Amino acid sequence: MRRKHLITIAASLVVSALSFTTAMADVLETIKERGTLIVGVKADYKPYGFLDPSGAVIGIEPDLARDVADKLGVDVEYVPVVSSNRMQFLEQGKIDLMIATMTDRPDRREVVLIPDPNYYSSGTNILALKSLGLTEWEDLRGKPVCGIQGAFYNKATSQNFGAEIVAFKGTAEAYSALKAGNCAAFVYDDSAIVAKTNDPEWADYEMPLQTIDDAPWGLAVALGEENFAQMMSDMIVDWHKTGRILELETKWGVENTPFAKAMHEEYK
Amino acid sequence: MDLIFDWFRVLYQETGINLPFLYDEYDRNRMVDGFLTTIRLSLVCLFFSVIIGVIGAWLQGSGFKWTRRIVNGYIQLFRNTPPLVQLYFFYFAIGTLLPRVENDWGGQSPILGSFAWAAISLSFFAGAFNVEIFRSGIEAVPRSTVEAAEALGFSKLQIYRDITLPLAFRVVLPALNNNLVNLVKTTTLAYAIAVPEMLYEANQIWSDNVNVTEMMIFLLLAYFVLVGVLVGAMNRWERAMKIPGYG
Numbered sequence: 001m002r003r004k005h006l007i008t009i010a011a012s013l014v015v016s017a018l019s020f021t022t023a024m025a026d027v028l029e030t031i032k033e034r035g036t037l038i039v040g041v042k043a044d045y046k047p048y049g050f051l052d053p054s055g056a057v058i059g060i061e062p063d064l065a066r067d068v069a070d071k072l073g074v075d076v077e078y079v080p081v082v083s084s085n086r087m088q089f090l091e092q093g094k095i096d097l098m099i100a101t102m103t104d105r106p107d108r109r110e111v112v113l114i115p116d117p118n119y120y121s122s123g124t125n126i127l128a129l130k131s132l133g134l135t136e137w138e139d140l141r142g143k144p145v146c147g148i149q150g151a152f153y154n155k156a157t158s159q160n161f162g163a164e165i166v167a168f169k170g171t172a173e174a175y176s177a178l179k180a181g182n183c184a185a186f187v188y189d190d191s192a193i194v195a196k197t198n199d200p201e202w203a204d205y206e207m208p209l210q211t212i213d214d215a216p217w218g219l220a221v222a223l224g225e226e227n228f229a230q231m232m233s234d235m236i237v238d239w240h241k242t243g244r245i246l247e248l249e250t251k252w253g254v255e256n257t258p259f260a261k262a263m264h265e266e267y268k
Numbered sequence: 269m270d271l272i273f274d275w276f277r278v279l280y281q282e283t284g285i286n287l288p289f290l291y292d293e294y295d296r297n298r299m300v301d302g303f304l305t306t307i308r309l310s311l312v313c314l315f316f317s318v319i320i321g322v323i324g325a326w327l328q329g330s331g332f333k334w335t336r337r338i339v340n341g342y343i344q345l346f347r348n349t350p351p352l353v354q355l356y357f358f359y360f361a362i363g364t365l366l367p368r369v370e371n372d373w374g375g376q377s378p379i380l381g382s383f384a385w386a387a388i389s390l391s392f393f394a395g396a397f398n399v400e401i402f403r404s405g406i407e408a409v410p411r412s413t414v415e416a417a418e419a420l421g422f423s424k425l426q427i428y429r430d431i432t433l434p435l436a437f438r439v440v441l442p443a444l445n446n447n448l449v450n451l452v453k454t455t456t457l458a459y460a461i462a463v464p465e466m467l468y469e470a471n472q473i474w475s476d477n478v479n480v481t482e483m484m485i486f487l488l489l490a491y492f493v494l495v496g497v498l499v500g501a502m503n504r505w506e507r508a509m510k511i512p513g514y515g
Contacts, residue, residue, distance in 0.1 A: 132373070154472060167471075176360055
């Protein structure tokens with residue numbers, strides 16, 4: 001509790017200009033009054049959240065967000081977020097709900113409210129030139145490896161395997177730096193890399209390593225929004241029960257993942 | 269030393285004020301690296317931007333029309349575009365067009381890395397302003413002083429080096445101070461092209477530890493102190509160079 005006070009005081013001192021909504025009122029009321037559900041999703045993470053040629057955000061997670069809005073009977077508005085700001089957006093009340101490929105970790109649960117069960121899961125792998133012939137994580141030692149600012153496996157990759165992480169703001173910059181040869185590999189979620197290796201433009205690249213850190217993803221609401229979290233828990237169970245996740249994977253061209261299949265079996 | 273570091277771990281457990289760059293060795297090392305990179309980048313850019321300013325201002329007074337035009341073109345280009353756009357342009361556009369070299373892990377990488385591009389881009393950016401700042405100083409040197417030097421048989425280069433520039437320097441120091449302070453602050457932009465400077469490392473740490481508030485406060489203070497040291501040094505220099513009765 002002390003920590004929360006400290007954060008509130010310090011933040012209002014430093015960023016008093018920003019509106020800092022504490023989670024006092026029930027956000028469900030606010031959403032219904034407003035008539036729109038504001039959801040933070042990725043816009044650079046094909047096929048989970050990306051931009052179509054017209055600039056609209058589409059993908060698996062925007063589809064899930066639309067399900068939530070339909071259930072509430074309101075419109076949906078997407079706010080593109082990146083890994084390094086997604087939890088702050090939620091804390092500041094800029095978004096009501098975050099479905100942004102976030103790995104569920106205990107220290108994140110202290111900052112945002114992650115309803116159970118998890119809706120998805122993925123692990124960490126790398127995208128690298130076939131010609132480099134990388135076979136194990138240890139091969140990355142001493143080499144520059146591109147990453148995304150704010151991804152949790154940056155630290156592990158450099159601490160455990162001795163890679164020099166070169167982290168960029170978004171995936172477009174990281175892919176571009178990889179192509180230009182600024183790094184030997186790009187460490188990222190295996191789910192996104194698989195989609196990339198199917199792309200003819202990346203035919204010379206492969207995902208050579210054993211996937212590590214297979215970890216569940218959590219969607220999140222602001223701390224204290226117990227009602228909303230309860231509703232989201234029911235939604236997630238429903239998604240697993242009806243096979244909605246499997247259906248969306250197929251719709252967006254991803255092979256059904258073992259996690260999604262297992263959850264469907266469990267809740268069926 | 270370890271005792272002090274451990275105290276910050278206790279501070280975190282007791283109060284929730286999380287400063288991992290003090291108690292965690294890994295985070296501490298990268299914060300120190302970030303701090304040193306910021307200083308290194310700042311010094312390199314300070315040096316080259318002043319050199320660019322001095323040479324540019326001299327070329328601006330050149331008798332050749334095209335030399336003046338090229339210098340003016342450079343100033344317009346770098347003064348009228350945002351430094352972040354320049355960084356991206358150098359790193360992602362120019363960087364990929366240059367020839368590649370074999371690197372020690374068996375791949376092909378561009379000749380210049382992110383630090384080199386940040387140093388080049390920021391030096392040119394601040395240099396453009398410095399040219400104009402030095403020009404204002406040179407124009408403030410009385411015409412009669414230059415004429416006196418000419419009458420004594422000084423060459424054009426000698427007049428610039430021994431008469432105009434030393435006097436101009438004293439006039440422009442306050443304006444130069446401003447621009448160099450801005451330059452040190454602008455080095456934070458280099459984090460967009462993954463130069464591991466202070467903001468970049470702080471970003472990594474707050475992403476791993478979710479202690480955004482603490483890191484923001486620390487960053488603000490760190491830059492305040494860093495720029496404070498620079499301003500203090502420049503003010504001392506200004507006083508030391510003062511000529512009684514001039515300026």
